Amino acid sequence: MRPISEAYKDFPILKREHNGHRLIYLDSGATAQIPQMVADRVVNHMLYHNGNPHRGSHILAIEASEAYENARERVVEFINAREREEIIFTRNSTESMNLIAYSYGLNNLQAGDKIVITVAEHHANLVTWQFVANKTGATLEYMYLDESGHLKDGEINKIDEYTKIVAFAHVSNVLGMEFPVKELTDKAHSVGAVVVLDGAQSTPHMKVDMQELDCDFFVFSGHKMCASQGIGVLYGKRALLEAMPPFLLGGDMIEYVKEQTTTFNELPYKFEAGTPNADGAVALHAAMDYLDSFGMDAIEAYEEELVAYVLPKLMDIPHVHVIGSTNAKEKHGVIAFTVDDVHPHDVATILDSKGICVRSGHHCAQPLGAFYKVAASTRLSMYLYTRKEDLDAFLDVLKTVRTVMGFED
Amino acid sequence: MEMDQLYTELILEHNQDKRNKRELAKFTTSEHGHNPSCGDDLTLQIDVEDGIVKDAAYTGSGCAISQASASMMIDIVKGKSVEEALRLVELFLGMIKKDVTDEAELEELEDAMALQNISNMPARVKCAVLAWHTLKEALKK
Numbered sequence: 001m002r003p004i005s006e007a008y009k010d011f012p013i014l015k016r017e018h019n020g021h022r023l024i025y026l027d028s029g030a031t032a033q034i035p036q037m038v039a040d041r042v043v044n045h046m047l048y049h050n051g052n053p054h055r056g057s058h059i060l061a062i063e064a065s066e067a068y069e070n071a072r073e074r075v076v077e078f079i080n081a082r083e084r085e086e087i088i089f090t091r092n093s094t095e096s097m098n099l100i101a102y103s104y105g106l107n108n109l110q111a112g113d114k115i116v117i118t119v120a121e122h123h124a125n126l127v128t129w130q131f132v133a134n135k136t137g138a139t140l141e142y143m144y145l146d147e148s149g150h151l152k153d154g155e156i157n158k159i160d161e162y163t164k165i166v167a168f169a170h171v172s173n174v175l176g177m178e179f180p181v182k183e184l185t186d187k188a189h190s191v192g193a194v195v196v197l198d199g200a201q202s203t204p205h206m207k208v209d210m211q212e213l214d215c216d217f218f219v220f221s222g223h224k225m226c227a228s229q230g231i232g233v234l235y236g237k238r239a240l241l242e243a244m245p246p247f248l249l250g251g252d253m254i255e256y257v258k259e260q261t262t263t264f265n266e267l268p269y270k271f272e273a274g275t276p277n278a279d280g281a282v283a284l285h286a287a288m289d290y291l292d293s294f295g296m297d298a299i300e301a302y303e304e305e306l307v308a309y310v311l312p313k314l315m316d317i318p319h320v321h322v323i324g325s326t327n328a329k330e331k332h333g334v335i336a337f338t339v340d341d342v343h344p345h346d347v348a349t350i351l352d353s354k355g356i357c358v359r360s361g362h363h364c365a366q367p368l369g370a371f372y373k374v375a376a377s378t379r380l381s382m383y384l385y386t387r388k389e390d391l392d393a394f395l396d397v398l399k400t401v402r403t404v405m406g407f408e409d
Numbered sequence: 410m411e412m413d414q415l416y417t418e419l420i421l422e423h424n425q426d427k428r429n430k431r432e433l434a435k436f437t438t439s440e441h442g443h444n445p446s447c448g449d450d451l452t453l454q455i456d457v458e459d460g461i462v463k464d465a466a467y468t469g470s471g472c473a474i475s476q477a478s479a480s481m482m483i484d485i486v487k488g489k490s491v492e493e494a495l496r497l498v499e500l501f502l503g504m505i506k507k508d509v510t511d512e513a514e515l516e517e518l519e520d521a522m523a524l525q526n527i528s529n530m531p532a533r534v535k536c537a538v539l540a541w542h543t544l545k546e547a548l549k550k
Contacts, residue, residue, distance in 0.1 A: 343470070343475075343476075344472075345472035349415070349532070360447070361446065369448075376448040404412050405416060405424075406425065
């Protein structure tokens with residue numbers, strides 16, 4: 001295994017300057033940066049092996065098919081799925097979620113049924129269920145949180161015999177906290193509901209194991225884990241995927257097409273219409289190799305160390321308030337906070353003027369903001385290339401924010 | 410850009426000054442403006458009598474740029490005719506788009522001229538124009 005302390009050297013973008021300062025990237029929760037080896041492998045594929053996967057019998061079509069399918073096998077290994085038929089390539093977590101909503105949700109729910117989610121969900125795992133509820137007459141019910149970001153006692157009992165779908169983030173993209181997956185999954189399964197787990201914020205940062213998590217569907221995006229944008233994954237248990245109708249129609253997802261009727265291809269191709277994103281699949285394959293060269297457990301431990309380092313210092317700054325848990329052990333590389341009387345956009349602009357990139361806004365989780373009465377916040381999010389000196393620089397500039405905005409302290 | 414060029418005293422003053430940030434007791438039009446990507450959210454109330462903007466005020470939440478911009482806008486449109494106010498909106502939008510750069514022409518915008526630098530900050534343009542687009546919608550009603 002390689003030492004994580006060296007990881008930052010693999011990222012050319014971190015050698016950039018911005019506004020006369022070294023670029024410091026603390027927005028990995030939005031999208032992660034790309035190491036040289038991932039870019040190299042994509043460029044090599046594009047320049048020497050580019051063809052249309054699954055089409056034609058010439059050398060390039062075959063090599064492109066191999067590259068694409070090897071990436072699928074690598075995903076099976078990376079998330080410990082059972083077989084390649086369970087892995088569908090999509091554009092991103094959001095598209096994976098839409099596939100579940102349209103293909104499973106619309107066809108399996110009816111009036112009287114319930115969908116249960118948490119109030120902390122990303123819009124991808126929320127707007128989709130509003131849509132399914134509106135179309136089918138099912139009810140969308142929320143599990144609420146306490147001030148520290150944990151599910152309130154008893155909320156889990158909203159999962160009852162009427163519940164058909166339980167959907168929640170493995171790790172919240174605002175709170176950085178892991179929901180009690182096992183407890184919620186066991187409860188869901190005990191009432192016969194399927195579990196949809198949003199792994200967008202967990203898969204890049206910790207070992208995820210489909211057989212251990214036992215969720216029915218799992219989604220994640222390549223771009224949050226050092227691959228390029230435009231490649232994502234839907235994992236589904238085979239029996240569920242077999243029974244679902246196709247989501248997108250067109251080339252490659254068919255078996256026989258006659259003038260009026262079509263039979264569909266087998267899994268996983270049934271859900272992959274049109275020319276796929278083979279470059280993205282190659283990038284994702286390389287990214288998984290890259291992350292595994294350090295080890296997912298080591299990455300998780302490293303991020304915990306970073307959070308333990310920055311969180312107390314952040315909370316010591318007057319007028320700064322951290323959202324959700326303030327226990328470093330419960331935060332997976334993501335910390336959202338507010339500064340009294342200063343809008344998060346102004347905080348982000350002031351940090352950007354010193355070369356520091358953070359996210360500001362509602363982080364695609366507006367109901368959570370409304371629940372905590374914090375319409376917008378600033379979020380720093382870390383990854384394996386983040387260093388303590390990056391966090392020091394961030395803290396130094398953050399301390400000046402209120403003065404820049406004309407406050408006395 | 411240096412932060413004191415962006416967050417000038419004038420902008421910070423308008424941001425913290427709540428003169429124009431209030432509910433009107435009497436108004437003819439209320440218009441809601443929103444930047445979905447960032448959460449800036451404001452409601453603009455205007456009271457138009459005989460084609461004249463008698464009073465205007467805003468409520469809501471947003472960054473310093475969006476708040477200051479709303480306040481500056483209200484200062485200059487009060488007492489103006491609807492046509493005149495619409496012309497000022499176009500002038501401001503023209504300044505932000507860099508279509509209008511003549512300082513003499515821009516002086517009509519009074520304090521809002523201080524937002525000229527925003528045209529160099531693509532990430533913040535939508536903050537600066539929110540109130541003005543909202544006013545345009547309100548005046549058209």
